[in-house]
Amino acid sequence: MTSRTGCDLGGVRWCWLGVSGLSLSSSYTVCSHHSFLSLREFTSLPMDRYQSLLRLHLLFLAIFGCCCDGNMLLSTTANGVVGKNVTFPTTITSPSSFLTITWSFDVKGKITPIITVAPTKNAETIDPQYVNRIAYNKSTCALQIKNLVMADAGDYILAVVNDEVKSVSEQISLEVLEPVTDVKITSNLPDAVEFNSTMVLTCTAKGSYTYKWINGSGSLVADGTHVTVVKNVLTVTGVYRTDLVGPIYCIAENALESGKSAPFNMTVSYGPENIALSQTPTDTFLKKGSNITFACSAKSDPPAQLQLMFNGAEISKQASTTITNLEEKHNGNYTCVASNPKTLRYIASQVYTITVVEPISGVTISINPTTPLIAGNSTVNLTCTAAAGKADSVEWYKDEKPVVPDSNVILSSDKRYLTVLKVRKSDAGEYKCKLTNKVNSDTGKYKLVVNYGPENVKVDGKHNVKFDEATEMSCNAESVPPSTYTWKLNETVMNISLGRYNISKASMSDSGTYTCVARNPLTGLTLNTTHKLTVTELGVSTDGLSGGAIAGIVIGVLLAAAIIGCICCCRKKPTDVPSPY
Numbered sequence: 393m394t395s396r397t398g399c400d401l402g403g404v405r406w407c408w409l410g411v412s413g414l415s416l417s418s419s420y421t422v423c424s425h426h427s428f429l430s431l432r433e434f435t436s437l438p439m440d441r442y443q444s445l446l447r448l449h450l451l452f453l454a455i456f457g458c459c460c461d462g463n464m465l466l467s468t469t470a471n472g473v474v475g476k477n478v479t480f481p482t483t484i485t486s487p488s489s490f491l492t493i494t495w496s497f498d499v500k501g502k503i504t505p506i507i508t509v510a511p512t513k514n515a516e517t518i519d520p521q522y523v524n525r526i527a528y529n530k531s532t533c534a535l536q537i538k539n540l541v542m543a544d545a546g547d548y549i550l551a552v553v554n555d556e557v558k559s560v561s562e563q564i565s566l567e568v569l570e571p572v573t574d575v576k577i578t579s580n581l582p583d584a585v586e587f588n589s590t591m592v593l594t595c596t597a598k599g600s601y602t603y604k605w606i607n608g609s610g611s612l613v614a615d616g617t618h619v620t621v622v623k624n625v626l627t628v629t630g631v632y633r634t635d636l637v638g639p640i641y642c643i644a645e646n647a648l649e650s651g652k653s654a655p656f657n658m659t660v661s662y663g664p665e666n667i668a669l670s671q672t673p674t675d676t677f678l679k680k681g682s683n684i685t686f687a688c689s690a691k692s693d694p695p696a697q698l699q700l701m702f703n704g705a706e707i708s709k710q711a712s713t714t715i716t717n718l719e720e721k722h723n724g725n726y727t728c729v730a731s732n733p734k735t736l737r738y739i740a741s742q743v744y745t746i747t748v749v750e751p752i753s754g755v756t757i758s759i760n761p762t763t764p765l766i767a768g769n770s771t772v773n774l775t776c777t778a779a780a781g782k783a784d785s786v787e788w789y790k791d792e793k794p795v796v797p798d799s800n801v802i803l804s805s806d807k808r809y810l811t812v813l814k815v816r817k818s819d820a821g822e823y824k825c826k827l828t829n830k831v832n833s834d835t836g837k838y839k840l841v842v843n844y845g846p847e848n849v850k851v852d853g854k855h856n857v858k859f860d861e862a863t864e865m866s867c868n869a870e871s872v873p874p875s876t877y878t879w880k881l882n883e884t885v886m887n888i889s890l891g892r893y894n895i896s897k898a899s900m901s902d903s904g905t906y907t908c909v910a911r912n913p914l915t916g917l918t919l920n921t922t923h924k925l926t927v928t929e930l931g932v933s934t935d936g937l938s939g940g941a942i943a944g945i946v947i948g949v950l951l952a953a954a955i956i957g958c959i960c961c962c963r964k965k966p967t968d969v970p971s972p973y
Contacts (some may be wrong), residue, residue: 417924464533464550465562471647472540472568479536480548480564487511487533491553495528496548497744498563506535506548520655540568569600572651575644579658585735586662591635593626595642599650602891604645607638612646633660659736663692669728677830678718680750685714688728688741694703696730754779755836766915767817767844774810776836783827792823817844817872845871846910846916851923857898859929866892868910869919875910883907898927 464482472478480495487493487509494508507528509516518526527536533552535543545568551561580592595603603624605612614621619628619635624642628635639655667690678684688711690696700708703724707713710777715722725745732736760773776786786807788795797803798818802811812819820842826835846869853865868891869875879888882904886893895902902925909920 414565426533436942440915445546452630460613463562463752464560465564468562468564470564470566472537472544472566473571473646473648474540474542474568476540476648477536477538478566479534480538480550480566482533482550483626484533484552485531487530487705489555491555491557492551493533494549494551496549496551496777497648500546500548501760503549509533510702531795533605537566542568542570547926555720569646569648570598572597572599572601572644572646572649575642575651575653575792577640577642577653577656579656581658583734584658586660587630588735590630590867591628591631591658593628593640593642593656595624595626595653597644597940599644599651600646601644601648601651604643604816606641612638612640621856631660633662636660659693661693661732663735664690664696664730664737664739666691667696667724667739667741669744671726671744671746674748675831676745677747679831680718680720682718683714683716684746685712686726686728687712688730688743690728690730690739692732693728694732694734696732699729699731701727701729720748722749723747731839734763747830747863749829750781751832752778752783755825755827755834756849757825757836757838759838759840759863764914765815765840767815767842770815770842772812772815772840774784774823774825774838774840776808776810776827778827778834781827781829781834784829785827786818787826787828787922789824789826792824795823801920814844820872822917843872843912843914845869845912845915845916846919847871849908849910849919851906851908851921853923853925855924856926856928857895857902859899859927860897861927862894863898864892864897865906865908865912865923865925867921869910871912873912873914875912878909878911880907880909898925899928925951 398550418651433589442841453582457783465486466481466483470478470480479714488511490511492508492510497504497506499831505519506522506526507516507518509528509530511530516528525538528534529536533550535548535550545566547563549561551559553559560786575597576593578596581589582593589724595605597603605621605626607613612621612626613619614626618630619626622625624639636656636658639657642653643649667688670687672685672687686699686700688698690698698709699706700710702712702722706804723746726742727743728741729738730741755776755778758775758777759946760775761770763770765772769816776788788803788807788810795801795803800813800814803809804811810823820840821891823840824835825838827835827862849867851865851867854863856861867877867879869877877889877891879886879893893906904925906925907920907925909918911918927963
């Protein structure tokens with residue numbers, strides 16, 4: 393049965409809740425015989441009696457509660473960490489108005505006063521077990537517990553008695569947490585294979601904590617299927633290479649502190665993939681004696697093992713391989729194979745096919761027969777050959793223009809042979825043969841000579857010249873080789889073998905018909921033409937007169953001139969006339 397019992401202290405009613413039949417064992421009895429203690433009597437009690445009375449009072453407050461409500465503490469709960477300090481702050485700003493201030497520790501109803509302060513007496517008492525473990529702020533009444541241990545967890549009571557001997561108390565509960573240490577991540581696998589492995593990461597720590605997972609600087613997102621998180625266990629099913637790039641951290645934390653694991657970076661093996669094979673140069677057909685380089689690459693972790701294959705057989709394990717001095721034996725298919733010893737996967741590149749071709753060199757043109765060719769009479773065969781290399785195509789040119797076969801010019805089916813039937817002078821010229829294959833081309837030349845003529849013989853010069861005048865005649869003929877020339881005057885052979893005949897001073901005897909005979913020394917053919925020359929004093933043409941007639945006319949002219957001269961001389965003879973004197 394509960395009853396309310398009270399007594400007045402200094403004219404103020406002090407209340408507590410009592411329980412019938414409760415016996416309090418103490419050397420002092422509060423309100424015994426229902427007597428009253430004045431304020432002076434209360435404050436003048438010896439400190440040991442004062443503390444005993446206060447201890448009893450705190451016991452009453454703890455059991456029955458205080459009827460005077462207050463607001464001295466900022467919070468009703470607090471957290472602390474083993475080995476560290478905790479402070480219970482208050483709202484008190486004027487502790488000098490209190491008769492006593494007491495901080496007590498209550499564990500399961502057992503109350504232990506930690507410190508009792510009587511500001512008016514400038515006195516304080518500290519329980520021996522808390523000496524050097526607490527710090528008390530005389531200005532705010534705040535209490536600090538140092539070097540916390542787990543046994544410090546419990547309720548702490550702040551009780552004050554004011555100058556009206558009114559008692560007020562408040563309680564704050566302290567939870568002591570173990571420090572977070574040794575946070576680490578362990579994996580179920582030493583390594584993982586992309587798409588194949590399920591990775592389970594477990595976070596462990598010492599102390600009081602809860603867990604969370606961080607990827608890089610942000611929270612790890614779990615989708616419930618590929619990535620799941622259950623408390624301190626992170627599971628990645630069918631792990632991707634990007635899942636643990638973060639890196640991954642585990643954080644163990646409580647209300648006061650946290651611990652972070654070392655970064656977890658597990659290499660996820662993947663590949664090979666994106667394999668590529670390149671060749672330099674890129675040509676399919678390569679010159680014999682040249683070089684080729686193959687470069688192979690693949691994306692893989694760990695790095696892929698590379699093999700260069702030739703016609704299905706391994707020839708190199710290097711990422712780059714150069715084959716020098718290529719020969720026909722190197723013709724075939726080249727490919728690269730990449731494998732990963734962790735994933736046990738492999739992949740092959742595209743296939744490169746190369747053909748080694750000997751370049752063409754030393755192209756020449758030979759003819760048959762080698763004897764001089766006579767126009768209209770000779771047939772000639774031109775043959776195109778190369779000292780090295782095999783040609784895929786043959787092209788013939790004459791004087792830089794393609795040779796067009798006709799009834800007189802014939803090409804063999806492989807175009808290696810060119811035949812000219814009954815050569816003409818127009819068939820002469822520079823012939824070229826161009827041989828081409830997949831790697832190069834080369835050209836041979838031959839100047840074909842066709843002997844012909846003479847043709848179109850003609851004499852150039854004046855037909856009329858004056859007496860003593862200089863003149864020249866030249867004889868020309870189309871001929872290969874060049875013709876030799878013979879001159880005749882009025883069918884009389886002259887001692888001249890040049891194509892030119894010079895007359896320094898024309899005389900009457902130079903008049904007449906000149907014949908030029910051109911002869912080709914190789915073909916043996918001759919051809920002639922005539923040229924008439926007339927020499928006169930006045931330069932008048934005497935065409936149509938014979939040489940005798942011309943001579944007679946000249947003699948007659950001379951005789952006539954002599955007669956006229958004689959007559960003139962006779963007429964001039966003087967007659968003797970006697971002088972009149």
